Amino acid sequence: MLKCKEVVQRADALVDGTPLSLGERLALRTHLMICRHCRRYVRQLDALTEHLRHQAPDAPLGDDQVDAILARLPRRPS
């Protein structure tokens, strides 16, 4: 039987979708079925990583800024 501490160690793999062996999956499932604390941990860790994903910068750079960067490049002989 897995201990809670071990479930927390393995929760990253669940959140990351890392393939687990059948034995590992079964052990996790059994523990999570009976332990609401660990269920809560896994659910909230998943929410936390989801939250972080939305912090990613997604707006492209403005054309002026692009031009400023290109202006500093050495001209390649063409």
Added chain:
Amino acid sequence: MSESQLESPDFVERLRRGDRAAFALLVKHYHPRLLSTARSLLQPADAEEAVQDGWIAAHGALARFEGRSTLLTWLTRIVINQARMQLRRHGREIQFDPTEDTGDALAHRFRGNGHWRTPPLTWELHGPDALLTRNELKRCMDKHLGAMPENQRLVLELRDIQGLDFDAICNILEISPSNVRVLLHRARTRLFQLVDHFQETGEC
């Protein structure tokens, strides 16, 4: 322009031939992410400089880009190298091997038998309650991210914020998948601990 268009063989070929319009598109779409990566290691102004230097280095090396990784992976690696060079000039070196054991931020919450001593509280990061404290939590997270060891912060940035896969991160940092996972676990448990504490006390 989407990531798949930027990574397409035709587009890469245009870049290799020195097509300036293609390079401008690359800068336009990847600069924000590269800057975010550099900021995991450097102060904002230094991060800008590292990415700018990275573009110059990439521009000079593109003709030799072999496509063994994605452009984004290749560029991220270049920017991280620029950032490390800057740090080295200030006498600082970053280790990506998680050798020093800062431990697990949740370790104190377990009993000796491995069961929870202080189980996690119930909280949400979305929904009405979360909206009320959104700004405070954001500030608190930023503060804790700032205080995190650089190697943990960078791995969290690459994996959880930018969503790069483990292979790419191993390739960029030249460390094993198990080391990436150790750093990521430490970073995540730190943040988990902070959110839990924030929800309980309303304090950072």
